Amino acid sequence: MSNVPAELIYAKSHEWLKVEAGLGTVGITDHAQHELTDVVFVELPQVGRVVKAGEACAVVESVKTASDIYSPVSGEVVKVNPAVVDNPALVNTEPYAGGWLFQIRLSAAAEVGNLLKADAYAAQIAGA
Amino acid sequence: MMRRTPLFAAHQRLGGKVIEFGGWEMPVHYTSIIDEHQAVRSAAGIFDISHMGEVLVSGPAAARFLNQTLTNDIRKLQVGTGQYTLMCQPDGGVIDDLYAYQLEPETYLLIINASRIEPDWAWLHSQAQAFTTPDQLQLKNVSDAMGAVAIQGPKTVEFIHTCFSKPSTGGWSADSPTALAKNQVAQFSFQGKPVWVSRTGYTGEDGFEVVCDAGLIEAVWEDVLAKGRAHGLKPAGLGARDTLRTEVCYPLYGHELNENTTPIEAGVGFFVALDKGEFTGRSRLAQQKEQGAPKKLVAFKLTEKGAPPRPGYAIWSAGPNPEKIGEVCSGTQSPSLGIGIGMGFVTPAQAKAQTPIQIEARGKKCAAVVVAKPIYRKAN
Numbered sequence: 035m036s037n038v039p040a041e042l043i044y045a046k047s048h049e050w051l052k053v054e055a056g057l058g059t060v061g062i063t064d065h066a067q068h069e070l071t072d073v074v075f076v077e078l079p080q081v082g083r084v085v086k087a088g089e090a091c092a093v094v095e096s097v098k099t100a101s102d103i104y105s106p107v108s109g110e111v112v113k114v115n116p117a118v119v120d121n122p123a124l125v126n127t128e129p130y131a132g133g134w135l136f137q138i139r140l141s142a143a144a145e146v147g148n149l150l151k152a153d154a155y156a157a158q159i160a161g162a
Numbered sequence: 163m164m165r166r167t168p169l170f171a172a173h174q175r176l177g178g179k180v181i182e183f184g185g186w187e188m189p190v191h192y193t194s195i196i197d198e199h200q201a202v203r204s205a206a207g208i209f210d211i212s213h214m215g216e217v218l219v220s221g222p223a224a225a226r227f228l229n230q231t232l233t234n235d236i237r238k239l240q241v242g243t244g245q246y247t248l249m250c251q252p253d254g255g256v257i258d259d260l261y262a263y264q265l266e267p268e269t270y271l272l273i274i275n276a277s278r279i280e281p282d283w284a285w286l287h288s289q290a291q292a293f294t295t296p297d298q299l300q301l302k303n304v305s306d307a308m309g310a311v312a313i314q315g316p317k318t319v320e321f322i323h324t325c326f327s328k329p330s331t332g333g334w335s336a337d338s339p340t341a342l343a344k345n346q347v348a349q350f351s352f353q354g355k356p357v358w359v360s361r362t363g364y365t366g367e368d369g370f371e372v373v374c375d376a377g378l379i380e381a382v383w384e385d386v387l388a389k390g391r392a393h394g395l396k397p398a399g400l401g402a403r404d405t406l407r408t409e410v411c412y413p414l415y416g417h418e419l420n421e422n423t424t425p426i427e428a429g430v431g432f433f434v435a436l437d438k439g440e441f442t443g444r445s446r447l448a449q450q451k452e453q454g455a456p457k458k459l460v461a462f463k464l465t466e467k468g469a470p471p472r473p474g475y476a477i478w479s480a481g482p483n484p485e486k487i488g489e490v491c492s493g494t495q496s497p498s499l500g501i502g503i504g505m506g507f508v509t510p511a512q513a514k515a516q517t518p519i520q521i522e523a524r525g526k527k528c529a530a531v532v533v534a535k536p537i538y539r540k541a542n
Contacts, residue, residue, distance in 0.1 A: 069179075071194040074495040075469050075502075077524070093524070095470055097195040097495050098401050 036065035036159060039130055043146060044155035045106040047088075050130065053146060058107055061134040062094060062125060065159045070096045073125040078114040078136055085111065085138070087145050092135050094125060105138060107145045113137040167212035168309045168376045172383055176397050184277030184416075186213040188400050195401035199497040202365055202406055203540075205394025206315030208386055209403055211371065212379055215279035215305035217286065220269040223298035228270060231289050231442060232262060233425060235435035239264040242334025244345050244360055246433050249282065250443030254424035254450070258282050259415060261362065263347045265333055271358070273373070275415045279305050289442070309379025313386055314369030314406075317393040322370055324389050325382070326350035326359065333358065339370055352382055364403065366410030366536065408492050409538035411461050411505060417473060417491045418459055418505060426450040427507065429459045429535070457488070458513040461535045464502040464521065468528030470495040471504035471521045478527055480518035487512045490521065498538045502528070 042050045048066035052059045067073065075095040085091045085105040092103035114136045118124050124133040140146075150158065164187045173180065178189030189210065191198055201207045219228060228236045234247035244263035248256055258278040263271045274282045283303050290301055313322060323338040330336045332349030339359045342348060347360035355378055363369035372382055387395065404414070411429075413419050418428050425434050426447055436448050464471070471493030478484040493504030504521070512519060515534045520527040 071191060072196045077469060093469070095495070097199075097405060097470070097497065098190065100469070100472065 036063065036068060037130070038063070038065070038152050038156045038159075040152045042130070042152065043106075044150040044152065045104065046150065046158065047104050049103060049106050051106045051146070051149060053140065056140055056143065057112065058109070058138045058140050059134050060103075060106060060136055060138060061129055062103060063155070064129045067126045067129045067133070070094060070101060071098075071126075072096055073122040076118045076122045076125065076135070078119065079111045081111055081114060083111045084141075085109065087142075087148070094122075103135060106149055107138060107140050107142070109138040109141040111136050112139050165213070167210055168379050169210040169212055169311075169383055172380055173210065178397070178399060181400070183400055184213070184275075186276055188213060189397075190401045191399040192397050195399070195405060196497045198396055198398035198402035199405050201394060201396040202315045202367055202398055202402060203498060204315070205317040205396075206313060206390055207396050207398030207402065208383065208390065209312040209314065209398050210383070211312050212309040212376070213276035214310055215274040215276060215282065215303070216308045216310075216373065217272040217274060217283065218269065218302040218304055219272060219299070220266075220302075221299045222268055223293070223295050224268055224270055227290065227293055227299050228262060229438060229441060230293075231286065232260075233434040233441065233443065233447070234262070235438040236262060236270070237438070241265070241267060242346055242348055244347050244362065248425050248430065248433060249285065250425065250447070251421060252442055252446075254426070254443040254446035255421040256415070256419045256423055256425060256428070257285050257421065259413060259419055259430070263333075263358075263360065265347070265349075265358070271373070273310075278415055279303070307376055308373055309376040309382075310371060310373045311379065311383055311386065312363055312365075312369060312371045313390070313395070314363045314365040314367045315395070316368055317395070318369050318390070320393045321389045321395070322386070325386050326352055326357065331356065342370075352378065352385070357382065364412055365406040366412075366538065366540070367406075404492075405494050405497055408494055408503065408505070409496055409498055409536065411535040411537060413459075414492060423507075424450055424455065427455040427457050427459060454510060456510075457507040458510050459491075459505055460508055460513050460532045461505050461537045462503065462519060462521070462530045462532050463496070463499065463537055464528055464530045465518075466529045468502055468521070469523035469526070470502045471523070471530075476522040477506050477508055478520040478522060479512060480520055480529070484520060484527070487519070493521075496538065502530075503537045508532075
């Protein structure tokens, strides 16, 4: 059974978001890393890039395929995680900790309301 | 309508992740591609290859028919041996690549690609109708009636002989499967029923392929798994099959081979016997062998950290004014080497080993180098 931490919020496209003081940290869920299997390459957005909610702005690649990662919210990318570029397997081993991908300064905080709470996301992946 | 092999239930029991492949629902992996890849390189893996097609060609004119229809020289075979060969259009374009086994003096078994069963059968049928002595020839498409598995990896020889009764009852005369040499095939008995076992594979490792009645294949799969587990045998999916074959540069139909590509261009000219007499596609292939082909399949590996190459990515020349010189047809992150590898067609001038090239992924060019095939070679 996939781990779905209660304190995070989720996009239908399997990204998680943690918002603290107007900054959102984004990664992919345990369910997503399990579906992708061994992550071998990660491409992150440029710091300073302005993205819209739902915009593809990172790529996570397994042996088999490349998957786009969508920003759950709009804003400016203020920080990326160089550790996952050096060690892509972190996305598999620590999807909610060392495997985070990028941080965004939210430009429309109300968008958070469009995302899923943990129980709703857990229900989505249980039905998948 | 998606098709399933007789092992579909077995894949589900093992928790295999099922994907669509050429119209078939097949397991891409059970645990992970890298895990299964390493199992095959270091111990053993068993693959379901029941989706592949089987055609029996028999009769007094079978050999003559096959020598006109396929590129390799069928006369090099004897009972109990097989060869890699190709089937071409008159213009040399590849209809399929396949294995041909001589099971009996006048009976041949063709193992063809799953995605090519219908076009192959249509082509063989039309060639047979145009054949000079059709009454001396029988063709039978037994693809739906047969199941097949491949057991691959260095530890396979430790347990494969315990799965089948000895000695062989047809094909090569052998005391046990482990007595077979590369490309030999023999009939053994499994639970009192006949199975064909060949020493062949698609991974670059030592291994065997087993073909038998579809109704028997699940019992074979379960028995081999049970006896091989203690030797490190794991079920392996199509994902590992693809990374394993890419590392050793075996072509895959639809990637390196298609109807617009000749065997010479794809680097498998060794399996084109120009000296055997007339066969379909011969004149074009002879011309290309003599004068050179317009494109050439090369293997490459990235020389800097970059996105794994994927089919369709552009290949560029290196240097200050890069030009597009070709396209990737297979690519992946090599589990054995830990870097991006692949194969692609380029212009002949750029095809020499050590030629620096670039692979473009999502608008970014990454440095790579043309390497000799295979990309991965087992350390002895």
